[in-house]
Amino acid sequence: MNITVLAGGIGGARFVRGLRHLVNPTNGSTSTQGSPTDSKITDSNITVIGNTGDDIWIHGLRVCPDLDTVMYTLGDGIDPERGWGRREETFHAKAELEAYGVEPTWFGLGDRDIGTHLVRTTSLNSGYRLSEVTRALCERWQPGVNLIPMTDDRAETHVVVDDPDNPGQQIALHFQEWWIRYRATLPAHRFVIVGIEDATPAPGVLDAIAEADVIVLPPSNPIVSIGTILAVQGVEQALRETSAPVVGVSPIISGAPVRGMADACLQANGIETSAAAVAMNYGARSSGGILDGWLVDESDVESVATIEGAGIACRAVPLLMSDVERTASMARACLDLAQHIRRARIDQTS
Amino acid sequence: MNITVLAGGIGGARFVRGLRHLVNPTNGSTSTQGSPTDSKITDSNITVIGNTGDDIWIHGLRVCPDLDTVMYTLGDGIDPERGWGRREETFHAKAELEAYGVEPTWFGLGDRDIGTHLVRTTSLNSGYRLSEVTRALCERWQPGVNLIPMTDDRAETHVVVDDPDNPGQQIALHFQEWWIRYRATLPAHRFVIVGIEDATPAPGVLDAIAEADVIVLPPSNPIVSIGTILAVQGVEQALRETSAPVVGVSPIISGAPVRGMADACLQANGIETSAAAVAMNYGARSSGGILDGWLVDESDVESVATIEGAGIACRAVPLLMSDVERTASMARACLDLAQHIRRARIDQTS
Numbered sequence: 001m002n003i004t005v006l007a008g009g010i011g012g013a014r015f016v017r018g019l020r021h022l023v024n025p026t027n028g029s030t031s032t033q034g035s036p037t038d039s040k041i042t043d044s045n046i047t048v049i050g051n052t053g054d055d056i057w058i059h060g061l062r063v064c065p066d067l068d069t070v071m072y073t074l075g076d077g078i079d080p081e082r083g084w085g086r087r088e089e090t091f092h093a094k095a096e097l098e099a100y101g102v103e104p105t106w107f108g109l110g111d112r113d114i115g116t117h118l119v120r121t122t123s124l125n126s127g128y129r130l131s132e133v134t135r136a137l138c139e140r141w142q143p144g145v146n147l148i149p150m151t152d153d154r155a156e157t158h159v160v161v162d163d164p165d166n167p168g169q170q171i172a173l174h175f176q177e178w179w180i181r182y183r184a185t186l187p188a189h190r191f192v193i194v195g196i197e198d199a200t201p202a203p204g205v206l207d208a209i210a211e212a213d214v215i216v217l218p219p220s221n222p223i224v225s226i227g228t229i230l231a232v233q234g235v236e237q238a239l240r241e242t243s244a245p246v247v248g249v250s251p252i253i254s255g256a257p258v259r260g261m262a263d264a265c266l267q268a269n270g271i272e273t274s275a276a277a278v279a280m281n282y283g284a285r286s287s288g289g290i291l292d293g294w295l296v297d298e299s300d301v302e303s304v305a306t307i308e309g310a311g312i313a314c315r316a317v318p319l320l321m322s323d324v325e326r327t328a329s330m331a332r333a334c335l336d337l338a339q340h341i342r343r344a345r346i347d348q349t350s
Numbered sequence: 351m352n353i354t355v356l357a358g359g360i361g362g363a364r365f366v367r368g369l370r371h372l373v374n375p376t377n378g379s380t381s382t383q384g385s386p387t388d389s390k391i392t393d394s395n396i397t398v399i400g401n402t403g404d405d406i407w408i409h410g411l412r413v414c415p416d417l418d419t420v421m422y423t424l425g426d427g428i429d430p431e432r433g434w435g436r437r438e439e440t441f442h443a444k445a446e447l448e449a450y451g452v453e454p455t456w457f458g459l460g461d462r463d464i465g466t467h468l469v470r471t472t473s474l475n476s477g478y479r480l481s482e483v484t485r486a487l488c489e490r491w492q493p494g495v496n497l498i499p500m501t502d503d504r505a506e507t508h509v510v511v512d513d514p515d516n517p518g519q520q521i522a523l524h525f526q527e528w529w530i531r532y533r534a535t536l537p538a539h540r541f542v543i544v545g546i547e548d549a550t551p552a553p554g555v556l557d558a559i560a561e562a563d564v565i566v567l568p569p570s571n572p573i574v575s576i577g578t579i580l581a582v583q584g585v586e587q588a589l590r591e592t593s594a595p596v597v598g599v600s601p602i603i604s605g606a607p608v609r610g611m612a613d614a615c616l617q618a619n620g621i622e623t624s625a626a627a628v629a630m631n632y633g634a635r636s637s638g639g640i641l642d643g644w645l646v647d648e649s650d651v652e653s654v655a656t657i658e659g660a661g662i663a664c665r666a667v668p669l670l671m672s673d674v675e676r677t678a679s680m681a682r683a684c685l686d687l688a689q690h691i692r693r694a695r696i697d698q699t700s
Contacts (some may be wrong), residue, residue, distance in 0.1 A: 028601060060410075060468060060469045060471055060475060060582075061468070089440055089442075089658065090440055090461060092440055092442075092461040092462045092465070093461050093464040093465040093468065094441070094465070095462070095465070096462050096464075096465020097468060099465070100466075100469050100487070100490050101490070102468075102469050105640050107369060111440060111442040111443050111461035111464070112443065112445070113443070114443040114446075114461070114464060115442070115443040115445070115446020115450065116412060116446060118409045118411070118447060118452075119409075119450050121410055122409055125410060137450070140450050140451070196413040337362050
């Protein structure tokens with residue numbers, strides 16, 4: 001089975017780790033107690049299309065936070081507490097940059113992480129494409145999935161806010177500045193992905209959507225992670241056209257983001273912070289959207305009928321990613337829902 | 351008094367620290383027991399013309415080992431044991447580059463050091479000249495001297511050796527590879543400074559030589575440190591023409607380099623590893639060379655007559671740089687010898 005996942009950072013990475021555990025219980029996990037699997041699932045190939053809208057050139061280095069979070073999480077190099085960056089990380093170069101008075105100082109540039117950025121930056125400057133560089137970096141990390149950036153082109157998310165220094169004026173901050181420096185507390189008027197008009201999908205992206213048996217939207221940020229991937233030329237259309245069921249996992253539980261500040265992003269786009277509203281925003285494929293199925297948390301069980309009423313198959317299951325086993329169960333629920341959708345289609349057409 | 355020093359790395363940096371202590375005993379030293387000084391000396395400005403022939407672009411970073419050694423040593427950021435790089439340094443980014451299998455792996459790229467290299471590299475890539483960037487970096491370190499790179503142009507020393515992998519063939523290694531990776535054990539046929547033909551002195555270099563009251567060659571490597579500075583267009587001629595006495599300190603004591611592998615460099619140029627041979631190689635100004643005076647170690651006292659016979663005023667003094675006080679005494683001996691040379695000239699002309 002070919003499983004394609006559109007992923008942002010921490011939420012997407014943790015989901016894929018659970019999915020990989022389901023597909024191959026011995027990979028990247030010390031547990032031998034796998035979820036029950038069938039041979040179709042254990043034969044699966046996982047392709048992850050990673051968001052690069054959060055990418056930033058900083059101190060001359062090209063940093064790809066979401067790709068690296070996926071790579072480090074699946075390669076067991078992630079800091080398990082923070083959820084981003086390397087384990088046993090130090091921040092000595094960052095302290096030096098501050099001592100020199102060089103801005104920006106708010107970005108968490110770790111020393112081990114810099115090793116990755118140096119390899120990436122020199123490779124990009126030598127003419128390699130980001131997708132090639134990502135593949136090369138993954139040679140080391142062996143993530144057990146095929147990780148592809150959404151695009152090889154530069155397309156960086158900016159956030160239009162009231163200028164904190166000039167009342168009455170608006171400015172566009174780089175997403176990272178808004179997210180990290182301001183902790184998303186400056187109300188966002190809108191998101192602008194600079195360069196997205198010219199961003200074409202990286203090699204393999206459209207094929208991974210067209211040739212998938214199931215497509216999963218993990219509990220990543222629907223606006224600045226998955227929304228950004230969808231904004232790349234042809235991606236949303238490919239999702240509408242693929243024969244694979246498209247199943248998503250709600251990043252909102254009981255009206256709040258599981259982690260991160262997705263509510264600030266939803267508000268900017270006028271979307272309620274609820275599992276149902278996010279599903280409705282993606283929309284049912286039957287009515288021009290991209291979703292066939294949607295998983296909500298058990299605590300949001302009352303929204304299932306609304307979502308199904310909009311033409312999106314919906315299940316309420318525990319959406320905890322507190323450990324790999326529980327996450328694998330979530331992934332299993334995705335695949336089960338996809339299977340249900342596939343069967344329902346066959347029933348319809350027969 | 352204007353004192354101009356042509357410096358390489360560790361030896362030059364330590365000498366200048368002693369010289370600065372002589373000029374300003376409270377700067378950068380916890381000792382209050384200064385050497386006896388007169389007001390002429392304590393009013394001195396020190397200009398250091400730094401060797402950049404050892405510079406290397408590595409992993410996309412521009413590294414200036416000699417400039418940084420001077421800057422860190424005078425700014426109290428140096429690792430006192432190694433004599434190069436930052437104190438309390440870590441090498442996590444370097445370990446990552448190795449884990450990715452990215453060459454070269456032999457260069458000691460420290461994490462704190464990378465902070466400096468990132469500032470320098472982004473500034474250079476933004477169009478600033480190395481001399482401007484060096485001044486900006488020194489804003490932080492406050493070395494108490496005016497540190498100028500010999501040139502803003504790229505001119506990197508290479509070493510022609512027998513190719514260890516292809517018998518019968520010669521290859522040119524970057525100086526750093528020869529020095530660090532091979533510990534200068536591959537016999538050098540010759541040194542080639544790639545780009546030196548087009549390297550012009552950085553702003554301030556020729557003025558610092560022309561307007562000096564004394565010029566000091568510290569115990570830096572005579573071939574690949576001071577020799578490289580001399581190879582920059584116009585520098586050697588400026589030294590021949592300046593009215594200031596040019597006084598050097600032997601880097602060779604009792605037939606061996608005080609530290610480093612200067613002997614391997616001298617051999618390549620057919621120069622004996624002795625205090626006298628190095629002085630003769632610089633040559634007396636009276637016979638077309640650049641030296642007016644030369645300090646040898648007490649243990650080399652028997653060479654004083656030979657050197658003086660060649661027209662170079664010579665003294666035998668303790669050439670220990672084991673601490674700042676002793677180094678200040680060496681620097682004092684340089685200034686005393688310069689004063690002696692100046693007086694002898696006046697006696698000659700009157």
